[in-house]
Amino acid sequence: MTMTHPSASPVLDVVSLGKYFTVGGGLRTQQLRALHDASFSLGEREVIALVGESGSGKSTIARLLARLMPPSSGKILFKGRDILKEEPSRASLAYRGQVQMIFQDPFGSLNPVHTIGYHLERPLLLHGKANNPAVLREKVHSLLTTVDLNPAAEVAAKFPHQLSGGQRQRVAIARALAVDPSVILADEPISMLDVSIRMGVLNLMERLKEERGISYLYITHDIASARYVADRTMVMYAGHIVEGAPSEELMQQPAHPYTKLLLSAVPDPQGSIRSELPARSGTPKLINPPPGCPFADRCPSVMNTCREQMPETADLGSGHWVRCHLFPPGSVAASAHHERKVPASVEAAAV
Ligand SMILES: Nc1ncnc2c1ncn2[C@@H]1O[C@H](COP(=O)(O)OP(=O)(O)O)[C@@H](O)[C@H]1O
Ligand SMILES: [Mg+2]
Known part of the structure; x- marks a missing residue:
């Protein structure tokens, strides 16, 4: 099932995306199935969190x-175009300009022998965004100012090791911005940063979304930060996207037992830790996985059918869906999931 953004036209449409890796050597090669049939779409100025x-x-x-x-x-569709069919290098350079990635470790993605200025000049030149040295310098400075690295001329002359982790991640963001992307794939962008500066980086991403109309896929293992930044949140387990919903909805009314487990490790606003499920035990098998739901071995609600087949996607309404045998598609359980919520029309009348 495709998670479709209710209002905006999608920038990225991901259709049944799957990935195997071949692992081991010689006669003992095996297939590791890292991703199964992922389908979702990312709207303009939308932030989707991917947690797991x-x-x-x-x-x-x-x-x-x-x-x-x-x-x-x-398939991957970018603004409706099937980009995997548009092979050779020109189309792919254009696509890379539109879809940029930010990595977890900003130090690893910056070259220690080059200045910050050099790191920003390269994409500008490669993508033809500056045709003379004065324009190039001005663009570098404006990128640094955009990500709050001031004074820009001083920062541009520094080397990566002369900056803090948070400043380096801002450089990585500036480098992504250099080519005017419409999508940023942010893979755990704050998890290696000091807790005290994480919020600043998330706020910067939020501001860039507003100012430049950027959409984000925000990857995190911290479901609490997903709530803070993302319009919608999707939960992954063992290569499957098992649940997706508007973020607030997912946090308030999680359906999948794995989502509940993730949330149970997050302190509630009163500061106490809710815990309804056993802590993690064992990791799922990605090579020759057993049939059925990959969470079955850890699931407190496991039933026989869970070990036999992967559940279908059930639509729970309000953009919320889940793949779990507790919610067979079209069942009473699926349609009743939101029953205790006040309908929007009643809320509006009460205001
Ligand atoms: N290049 C690769 N070769 C073999 N296995 C890989 C490769 N990249 C990732 N994997 C495996 O695919 C699975 C998913 O990895 P990954 O997507 O990095 O997970 P996550 O980002 O959620 O931690 C893991 O079991 C990982 O070991
Ligand atoms: Mg990862």
């Missing part, structure tokens, strides 16, 4: 969308 534990396939989705590697199956 390490190894669930989040970075695989981002790397496929950035075209850092080819998918094993499925």
